[in-house]
Amino acid sequence: MSLRQISAHVHVETAHLGSNNSIVVGTEGLALVDTPHRPTDAMAWRKTVDGFGTTRFVVNTDHHPDHTIGNFWQGGEVVSHRGTRERLLHEAPSHDYLAGLFARIDPEAVALLDTYRVRVPTVVFSDALDLHLADVHLELSFQPGHTANSLIAYVPEDGVVFTGDIVCEAGLPSFQDSRLWDWFDAIEEVASYDFDVLVPGHGEVADRGVLERYRDWGREVVGQVADAIGRGVDREQASAEIRFPDNIHVDTEDYVGYPDDLIEMFQRRSIERIYEDLRERPDLAAR
Numbered sequence: 267m268s269l270r271q272i273s274a275h276v277h278v279e280t281a282h283l284g285s286n287n288s289i290v291v292g293t294e295g296l297a298l299v300d301t302p303h304r305p306t307d308a309m310a311w312r313k314t315v316d317g318f319g320t321t322r323f324v325v326n327t328d329h330h331p332d333h334t335i336g337n338f339w340q341g342g343e344v345v346s347h348r349g350t351r352e353r354l355l356h357e358a359p360s361h362d363y364l365a366g367l368f369a370r371i372d373p374e375a376v377a378l379l380d381t382y383r384v385r386v387p388t389v390v391f392s393d394a395l396d397l398h399l400a401d402v403h404l405e406l407s408f409q410p411g412h413t414a415n416s417l418i419a420y421v422p423e424d425g426v427v428f429t430g431d432i433v434c435e436a437g438l439p440s441f442q443d444s445r446l447w448d449w450f451d452a453i454e455e456v457a458s459y460d461f462d463v464l465v466p467g468h469g470e471v472a473d474r475g476v477l478e479r480y481r482d483w484g485r486e487v488v489g490q491v492a493d494a495i496g497r498g499v500d501r502e503q504a505s506a507e508i509r510f511p512d513n514i515h516v517d518t519e520d521y522v523g524y525p526d527d528l529i530e531m532f533q534r535r536s537i538e539r540i541y542e543d544l545r546e547r548p549d550l551a552a553r
C-alpha cells in the first residue's frame with residue numbers, strides 16, 4: 267500500500283482498488299473521506315486509521331459502492347449529502363450482486379457478507395456543512411456532477427480539496443449517474459477553490475493542472491457522441507460503438523478488477539447518458 271502524507275493534516279491512500287481513501291488528522295479526532303471498496307482493505311484500513319486517533323466523521327463523496335462499502339468497518343458518524351443517504355437506503359447493491367463481485371475482487375470477503383450491512387449516513391446536509399476537528403476543519407459543499415448527490419470537501423488550513431469522482435486523475439469514471447451540464451459545471455466549481463493539492467476520486471494526488479486534462483478527456487468522448495448524433499447514429503448503435511478507456515475498474519498491479527461484462531455495462535450506460543443529455547442540450551458539445 268502507499269499511504270502518504272500530502273499536507274500538514276492529510277494522509278491519502280491511492281492504491282486501493284476503488285476510491286482514494288483519506289484521513290484528516292485534527293487535535294480533536296479524525297475525519298475520513300471515502301472508505302475502501304474491498305472489505306478486507308476496509309478492515310485493514312480501520313487498523314491504519316486507528317493508529318492516527320479516533321474517527322469522528324466518515325465523509326462519503328457519493329453513494330457508489332467503491333466509496334461506501336467500507337463504511338461498515340469504520341468508526342464515527344457517516345456524513346454525506348442527503349441524496350447519498352437516500353440512494354444507499356433504497357438502491358444499494360444486492361447481496362447477490364456483492365457476492366458475485368467479491369468472489370472476483372475480494373474472495374475472502376464473500377464469507378463476510380452474512381454480517382455485512384449497508385452503513386448509511388446518519389448526518390446529512392442539503393447545501394453545506396462544516397466539520398470541526400479543533401486545529402483543522404472540512405467544508406463540505408453539495409455539488410452535483412459525477413452524481414446528483416456528489417460533494418466537494420475542502421480543508422482550507424492545508425489548501426487541500428477532495429473532489430470525489432467530480433475529478434479523477436486516473437481516467438474518466440462512469441457517466442451513468444451524471445448529467446452532462448452538471449459534469450462540466452462541477453469541474454468549474456472545483457477550479458474556483460483556493461487550493462494547492464487536489465485529491466481526486468481515483469488516481470494520483472494532483473494539482474490544478476489535472477482539471478484541464480480531465481475536462482479534455484470528457485470533451486473528447488462528448489465530441490465523439492455529438493459526432494455520432496450528427497451522422498444520424500441512434501442511441502443504441504452509439505452506445506455499442508463508442509468507448510473510452512476505463513482505468514478505474516480494471517486490474518491494477520495489486521488487484522483483480524471488475525469483470526469485463528460489468529465494465530462493458532458501465533461504458534454502454536455512460537454513452538447512453540451522454541447521448542440523451544446531448545439530445546437535450548446540443549450546446550454542451552462545445553464545452
Ligand SMILES: [Zn+2]
Nearest residue numbers: 285332431467
Ligand atoms: Zn468512484
